Amino acid sequence: MSTEASSRGDLARLPWISFSIIVVLVVAAVFAPLLAPHSPTEQSLPDKLRPPAWQEGGSMKHLLGTDVLGRDVLSRLVYGARVSLTVAAVALIAGGGVGLALGILAGYTGGRVDNFIMRVVDATLTFPTILIALLLAVSLGQGLGTIAIAITVIIWARFARIVRGEVLSVKTRDFVALARVHGCSHLRIMAVHIVPNVLNTFMVLLTLHIGFVVIVEATLSFLGAGIPPPTPSWGQMVSDGRSHIASAWWLSVVPGGAIMLVVLVFNLFGDWLRDWLDPRLRQV
Amino acid sequence: MQRYILRRLLQGALLLFIVALVVFALARVSGNPIDLLVREDATAEDRAHLQKALGLDRPMHEQLYIFLTGAVRGDLGQSIRYRRSAAEVFFERLPNTLKLLPLAMAGALAIAIPLGVLAAVYRGTLVDRLAGGLAVLGIATPQFWLGIVLIYVFSIQLGVLPSARMGGPSHYVLPAVTLGVFLLAGMMRLVRSSLLEVMGSEFVKLARLKGLSQTIVIWKHCLRNALIPVVTLFGVYFALLVTGAIVTETVFAWPGVGRLTYEAVIFRDYPLLQAVILLKAVIVLSVNLVVDILYAYLDPRVRYA
Numbered sequence: 033m034s035t036e037a038s039s040r041g042d043l044a045r046l047p048w049i050s051f052s053i054i055v056v057l058v059v060a061a062v063f064a065p066l067l068a069p070h071s072p073t074e075q076s077l078p079d080k081l082r083p084p085a086w087q088e089g090g091s092m093k094h095l096l097g098t099d100v101l102g103r104d105v106l107s108r109l110v111y112g113a114r115v116s117l118t119v120a121a122v123a124l125i126a127g128g129g130v131g132l133a134l135g136i137l138a139g140y141t142g143g144r145v146d147n148f149i150m151r152v153v154d155a156t157l158t159f160p161t162i163l164i165a166l167l168l169a170v171s172l173g174q175g176l177g178t179i180a181i182a183i184t185v186i187i188w189a190r191f192a193r194i195v196r197g198e199v200l201s202v203k204t205r206d207f208v209a210l211a212r213v214h215g216c217s218h219l220r221i222m223a224v225h226i227v228p229n230v231l232n233t234f235m236v237l238l239t240l241h242i243g244f245v246v247i248v249e250a251t252l253s254f255l256g257a258g259i260p261p262p263t264p265s266w267g268q269m270v271s272d273g274r275s276h277i278a279s280a281w282w283l284s285v286v287p288g289g290a291i292m293l294v295v296l297v298f299n300l301f302g303d304w305l306r307d308w309l310d311p312r313l314r315q316v
Numbered sequence: 317m318q319r320y321i322l323r324r325l326l327q328g329a330l331l332l333f334i335v336a337l338v339v340f341a342l343a344r345v346s347g348n349p350i351d352l353l354v355r356e357d358a359t360a361e362d363r364a365h366l367q368k369a370l371g372l373d374r375p376m377h378e379q380l381y382i383f384l385t386g387a388v389r390g391d392l393g394q395s396i397r398y399r400r401s402a403a404e405v406f407f408e409r410l411p412n413t414l415k416l417l418p419l420a421m422a423g424a425l426a427i428a429i430p431l432g433v434l435a436a437v438y439r440g441t442l443v444d445r446l447a448g449g450l451a452v453l454g455i456a457t458p459q460f461w462l463g464i465v466l467i468y469v470f471s472i473q474l475g476v477l478p479s480a481r482m483g484g485p486s487h488y489v490l491p492a493v494t495l496g497v498f499l500l501a502g503m504m505r506l507v508r509s510s511l512l513e514v515m516g517s518e519f520v521k522l523a524r525l526k527g528l529s530q531t532i533v534i535w536k537h538c539l540r541n542a543l544i545p546v547v548t549l550f551g552v553y554f555a556l557l558v559t560g561a562i563v564t565e566t567v568f569a570w571p572g573v574g575r576l577t578y579e580a581v582i583f584r585d586y587p588l589l590q591a592v593i594l595l596k597a598v599i600v601l602s603v604n605l606v607v608d609i610l611y612a613y614l615d616p617r618v619r620y621a
Contacts, residue, residue, distance in 0.1 A: 155331045158551050158604050160559040163593045164338060166581050170589055171342040171352060247458050251563060254460045256582045270461055274567070277464060278472050285468070288461030296456040 047304050050297035057294060061114040068107035069095070073262045076102035081280050097282045099272065105282065108264040109290055115265045116294065120245045122176060123183035127245075128238050130184055131191020136222050136230070138192065139199025149192065156189035162251070169257030179258060183248055191237055194313070195230055202229045232309045240302035243295035250291050266291050320612050328601045335597045339590045340383050344376075352586035354396065392594060393587035397579065402591035406573060412482060413565070413572030417557050419488055420495035425546075428500050429539070432507025437534060439512065447504060454501030459560055463494040463567035480569040491568045498560045499553055503546060511542040548611060551604035558600055 060067055080102040083090040090097060096105040138149040165182030172178045202208070203226065211221050252258040253267025261268060266287040273283025306313050343352055350367055358366075367373060374382075386392070395402040435447035470490060471479035478487050514520065515538055523533045561574030569575065573592065580589035 151327065155327070158555050158600070159331070159335075160555050160596060160600060162559050162562070163577070163596060164335075166577065167339065167342055167589055167593060170581055170584055170586055171345070243456065250458055251460065254458075255562065255566065255578055267458075267460075270458075270464065274464055277468050281468055284461070284464045288458060288464065291458050291461065292453075292456050295458075296452065299452065299456060 045304065047297075047300045050300040050304075053293065053297045054301060057113055057297075058117065060110050061117045064110050064114045068104075068110040069093075070104035070107040072103065072108045072111040072264045074103065078102065081276070083280070084282050084286075096286055097280070099269075099280075099283055100276065105269075105286055108269060109266070109287060112264045112266045112269060112287065112290070113294075115259055115263060116246050116249060116291075119176065119179055119183075119249045119259065120242050122180045123187075123245050123249070124238055124241060126180045127184035127187040128191050128234065128241070131188040132195055132227075132230070132234055134188065135192040135195025136199050136226055139196040140203055140218070140222050140226060146196070150196070153189040153193050156185075157193075161186040162248070165248075165252060166255065166257050169252065174257060174260040176259065179249060179252060182252065182257075183245055186248060187241060187245065190241070191234075194233065194237060198230045198233050199226055202226055233313065236302065236306045236310045236313055239298065239305050242302065243298040246291060246295055246298070317612065321609055324605055324608055328605050332594075332597055332601060336384060336387060336594060337380075339593060340380060343586060343590070352584075353393070387594060392591035395580075395588040395591075396585045397583050397588065402588045403595065405588065406576065406591055406595050409571060409573045409576050412570065413561055413574060416488065416491055416495065416565075416570065416572060417554075417561065419492040420557060420560075421499070421553065423492055424496040424499040424503055427496075428503035429507055429543070432504045433511060433534065433539065435504070435508045436511040436515065444508075447508070451501040451505050454497055457497070459494060459498050460563045460567055462497060463490070463564060466490050466494060467567070482571060491564050491570055494567065495557065495560050495564045499556060503553070506545055506549070507542060510545045511538055514538045514541045517541075548607075551600075551607040554603045554607075555600050558596055 076098075079094070079098050080100055082094050082098040082102075084097045084105075085092050085095050087097075094104050094106070096109065098104055099108070134149055138146040164185050168178050168182045168185075172181075208221060208225055211225050216224070249258060250265070250267030250270070253265045254271045256271070258267055259265045269287035270284045270291075273280065273285075273287070276283050350363055350372060354363055354366055372379060390403055392401075392403045394400060395405055398405050431447050431450075435444045438444055467479040467490065470477040477489050479490070481487065511534075515534075520533060520538055523537050528537075558574075561572060562577045563574070564570065565572045565574035566578040573596065577589070577592050577596075579585070580592055
């Protein structure tokens with residue numbers, strides 16, 4: 033009873049505004065072709081550099097204005113959400129997965145393996161890993177795969193460190209010893225008995241890192257190492273608008289604001305999920 | 317202590333070696349490395365010449381040997397864009413970045429410490445909530461976007477600060493702010509939480525019992541201890557600054573090594589990029605090493621952990 037009451041209490045504290053924005057965002061990303069008023073890549077030079085609807089010279093046809101090539105900013109924004117969320121999902125599954133696996137291996141095995149993995153984790157955390165990500169983009173070429181690898185390099189250590197700590201306490205529990213007595217292999221114990229017990233922590237970590245990954249992806253795009261054009265991505269849009277900031281502020285400010293909003297709502301949602309599922313993580 | 321230093325030196329060298337291996341391998345996984353190392357309009361003769369100079373026709377382990385021994389001697393290849401030694405270009409630009417980083421770090425500390433202290437002292441009040449909200453916003457703001465918005469507001473609308481390139485003191489304001497805000501949020505949270513922890517400890521109670529004023533207890537007794545975690549994380553902050561400088565210098569056309577990194581990416585100047593990465597790795601690792609050794613010197617518990 034008590035757990036149900038407390039979970040109901042926590043659900044009541046769900047950050048509704050953030051949650052609604054996340055739902056809108058996901059819907060926009062999934063149904064982008066239906067929702068976007070124009071094609072995100074179709075150019076129309078007579079319509080170039082139209083300001084947003086509420087400014088003088090703007091029209092309802094292009095709510096958030098148009099860019100240098102006359103492309104509709106709102107449509108590009110909607111399609112950009114698709115790119116950001118896809119990259120975030122792929123990168124988090126890859127990077128989080130690697131972190132989870134190595135974290136479990138380190139925590140469960142202990143000894144030299146643990147020592148070695150944790151040294152690499154420490155080193156990775158103090159190294160400007162974005163440099164390696166840039167190098168990947170230049171040598172392998174730009175694309176979703178490259179970004180996923182690059183972000184994996186950047187985030188795996190954060191996951192591994194926390195998952196390992198969790199495994200250290202899980203593995204001393206009786207059911208692990210019992211499984212061992214029953215003749216389970218170490219691999220089976222890790223997969224069947226340890227993984228479910230660190231899953232809550234893992235889910236919270238995933239949510240807390242969505243915002244971070246969105247920023248990293250946008251930063252890579254801004255630096256010319258993200259998803260290649262003409263696919264619209266928010267970082268790329270901010271970068272393209274930079275040289276027109278004096279005459280067309282909306283080109284950079286609008287997509288940048290979108291990034292900030294998305295990161296903000298995912299972080300607030302992640303904080304709530306952490307307090308609900310795994311309050312101990314609050315210290316990290 | 318000597319053992320500790322030796323161990324840390326070896327770790328640093330190992331990590332550097334790994335980074336060098338990654339750089340070496342990445343140039344070769346995507347096919348013919350010669351495509352990454354010369355200009356697109358290079359003649360067949362040029363290509364053959366470089367191929368021989370770099371030993372690209374030899375077996376892999378010999379290539380690695382040539383690359384590593386060259387790197388140790390400071391020969392990190394020729395920049396495609398600048399047509400001269402990549403390491404030379406890097407060291408020309410380095411001072412400009414070194415002028416910016418301490419400013420950003422000092423600015424971030426100057427705001428993060430008082431704000432963190434206020435948030436901790438007035439815990440749960442409006443002040444604390446405001447500071448917390450500011451931190452949440454700071455974390456969510458993409459750095460490159462903050463720079464652009466600052467340029468729009470202060471250079472274009474108000475016209476009070478320059479938007480690009482180096483110059484007098486006013487040129488430093490916007491880049492330093494952009495770079496500093498990046499650190500601010502995390503630092504402030506850390507000061508707040510570690511101060512709260514210290515404020516509950518016995519020696520603080522004793523100081524209060526002695527009749528010392530609240531101001532002296534907080535700013536002298538507590539803060540000194542609360543800042544230890546901030547000092548410990550100096551190495552991490554430094555790495556963050558080096559990362560942040562890439563974006564900041566790009567936005568503000570600042571002629572430092574961050575902007576150089578961006579140029580290397582945009583112009584697909586692989587030799588320059590690999591030099592930048594290896595040299596930055598050396599710098600970041602050295603700073604971390606020095607911080608760790610100082611810390612171990614000050615706190616013997618670290619040495620024997």
